[in-house]
Amino acid sequence: MKNRYIAPVAIGVGIAFLLYSCGATIPKKATAVQNFNKSKYLGKWYEIARLDFKYEKGLNNVTAEYSLNDNGTIKVDNKGYNVKKDKWEQSIGKAKFVTKDNVGMLKVSFFGPFYSGYNVLAIDPDYKYALVSGESLQYLWLLSRATSIPENIKLDYLRKAQEIGYDTSELVLVKHDRN
Numbered sequence: 001m002k003n004r005y006i007a008p009v010a011i012g013v014g015i016a017f018l019l020y021s022c023g024a025t026i027p028k029k030a031t032a033v034q035n036f037n038k039s040k041y042l043g044k045w046y047e048i049a050r051l052d053f054k055y056e057k058g059l060n061n062v063t064a065e066y067s068l069n070d071n072g073t074i075k076v077d078n079k080g081y082n083v084k085k086d087k088w089e090q091s092i093g094k095a096k097f098v099t100k101d102n103v104g105m106l107k108v109s110f111f112g113p114f115y116s117g118y119n120v121l122a123i124d125p126d127y128k129y130a131l132v133s134g135e136s137l138q139y140l141w142l143l144s145r146a147t148s149i150p151e152n153i154k155l156d157y158l159r160k161a162q163e164i165g166y167d168t169s170e171l172v173l174v175k176h177d178r179n
Contacts, residue, residue: 025135026105026119029164033104033120038074038097040127041104041120042066045143047080048154049171053139055091055110058084060175064143069094076108081178122160124153131157133164140166147176 026032047062056062059080067075074095082089093110095118097103104120117135124130130143142149142157158168 025117027133027135027137027164030119030121030133033123034102036102036104036120036123037127038101041123041130042068042074043145045130045145046147046176047141047174048144048149049142049173051138051140051166051170052172056080058082059089061178062174066095074106076110121164122157129153129157131160133161133166137165137167140168140171142171 044063044065047064050056050062059082062078062080065077065079067077069075076093076095078091078093080089081087091110093108095106095108096115098105098107098117104123106118106120107115108118109115116139117133119133119135120130121133122131128145129149132141132143133139140161142154158171161168
């Protein structure tokens with residue numbers, strides 16, 4: 001009798017997992033940038049600091065390059081130098097806007113139909129510096145068009161991250177010492 005319920009329950013759990021992973025969220029106190037200009041955001045960004053997680057552990061010289069795909073999605077080309085393995089690593093994915101393409105709330109995928117939140121929380125008028133969050137307080141990046149960032153801008157963005165609830169003392173500062 002119990003066995004006939006296993007398949008429907010497993011299917012239901014699988015569907016719930018797919019629906020959850022295909023969405024994108026933003027941390028509770030965070031707000032995505034309004035009047036976001038995707039054309040100005042495209043191009044190469046240098047990772048200045050991040051909250052470390054398994055896919056970036058041990059990487060330095062990390063960059064993200066964004067370009068338009070033919071279908072209107074954004075190509076995400078992440079590269080970083082793995083110090084322990086003494087080699088470059090690359091991951092290519094795609095990003096889509098969650099609501100409108102003038103709101104800095106996107107979802108990004110590197111693994112088929114599975115998406116995670118990618119939220120631009122702050123950006124300067126010239127699109128030189130950006131504060132980006134994932135879907136929770138476990139993911140945060142400070143990005144720059146150059147390999148460094150002015151201290152006053154860094155402090156301003158870190159203050160904003162702290163107000164949202166991020167523990168900025170856990171940030172990994174990313175070295176840029178290789179071409």
